[in-house]
Amino acid sequence: TTFIGASFGGIAEMYAQIQKAVGATERVFELLEETPEAINATPKISSIEKIKGIVSFRNVAFSYPSRKEVQVLKDVNFSAEFGQKIAIVGPSGAGKSTISSLLLRFYDITSGEILVDGKNIYDYDLENLRGNMSIVPQDVILFGGTIRENIAYGKPNATDEEILLAAKQANAFNFVDGFPEKFETLVGERGVKLSGGQRQRIAIARALLKNPSILILDEATSSLDSESEKLVQEALEVLMEGRTSIIIAHRLSTIRNADKILVLDNGEISEEGTHQELINLENGIYKNLSNLQFSNS
Numbered sequence: 001t002t003f004i005g006a007s008f009g010g011i012a013e014m015y016a017q018i019q020k021a022v023g024a025t026e027r028v029f030e031l032l033e034e035t036p037e038a039i040n041a042t043p044k045i046s047s048i049e050k051i052k053g054i055v056s057f058r059n060v061a062f063s064y065p066s067r068k069e070v071q072v073l074k075d076v077n078f079s080a081e082f083g084q085k086i087a088i089v090g091p092s093g094a095g096k097s098t099i100s101s102l103l104l105r106f107y108d109i110t111s112g113e114i115l116v117d118g119k120n121i122y123d124y125d126l127e128n129l130r131g132n133m134s135i136v137p138q139d140v141i142l143f144g145g146t147i148r149e150n151i152a153y154g155k156p157n158a159t160d161e162e163i164l165l166a167a168k169q170a171n172a173f174n175f176v177d178g179f180p181e182k183f184e185t186l187v188g189e190r191g192v193k194l195s196g197g198q199r200q201r202i203a204i205a206r207a208l209l210k211n212p213s214i215l216i217l218d219e220a221t222s223s224l225d226s227e228s229e230k231l232v233q234e235a236l237e238v239l240m241e242g243r244t245s246i247i248i249a250h251r252l253s254t255i256r257n258a259d260k261i262l263v264l265d266n267g268e269i270s271e272e273g274t275h276q277e278l279i280n281l282e283n284g285i286y287k288n289l290s291n292l293q294f295s296n297s
């Protein structure tokens with residue numbers, strides 16, 4: 001795995017940190033084992049060009065290398081213009097998170113094309129591509145260091161002012177300021193234990209500091225308490241401003257104002273439109289999901 005360390009840079013380091021923090025997980029090994037093809041691609045696009053953040057999937061098909069017989073995505077087509085909020089919904093196991101893994105090039109697609117700013121993602125230098133993307137995952141894992149280090153992860157040379165501003169914008173400042181050691185507070189096993197909502201706000205501060213063109217939000221399935229939920233939601237609104245956001249949505253209430261909602265079903269996008277358009281579709285999947293969720297809540 002030496003070449004991974006050499007060319008995989010930040011991500012490998014991050015996984016090393018995560019491993020240190022939480023112990024080796026199967027997922028870490030899976031990712032490291034399954035990425036070499038993506039890493040080996042020779043970049044054709046200069047890293048100097050700033051990525052605007054236009055994303056398109058064209059006829060994308062994909063199977064996980066360990067389960068080649070199952071086609072998780074069959075023919076996925078969609079596009080996100082610069083600055084749009086695109087939400088992906090669909091039943092559990094439909095392949096929503098898989099779409100984000102493919103965009104981040106954790107796995108190579110089987111066929112079709114994924115374009116960023118109209119160019120094939122495999123033509124980008126991997127670090128440059130990922131350097132322009134941030135993901136706020138369902139369950140944020142922080143590495144065992146200080147809060148400052150965790151926020152600055154996306155921009156190691158960040159100044160104190162930048163870190164402070166990011167923490168404030170992410171609604172993280174108040175709880176951080178409440179700890180005796182403030183930004184120097186250790187998190188993880190040897191430090192404070194943060195709640196799910198607090199960890200998410202740290203991840204949002206990290207993403208704000210990184211200032212990516214493309215943001216991937218994998219919404220938490222387990223709900224946070226309503227106060228924390230409100231603070232996280234506010235912080236996410238700030239974070240989404242001025243970037244292209246792809247939201248993997250588990251709760252329909254948070255995506256009503258998305259520019260476009262995609263319904264993923266059976267490996268394909270079966271419905272596409274705004275909330276209003278989709279609830280008007282007779283016998284639509286979204287309409288049914290929507291009726292179910294709102295009648296249960």
Ligand code: ATP
Nearest residue numbers: 030064066067072091092093094095096097098099
């Ligand atoms: P959820 O809403 O439950 O998070 P999802 O729509 O995000 O689901 P994915 O996580 O993308 O679904 O999974 C799509 C399919 O791919 C599922 O059948 C899942 O079991 C399978 N899958 C996911 N990750 C892997 C993996 N690393 N290796 C093999 N199969 C996988």
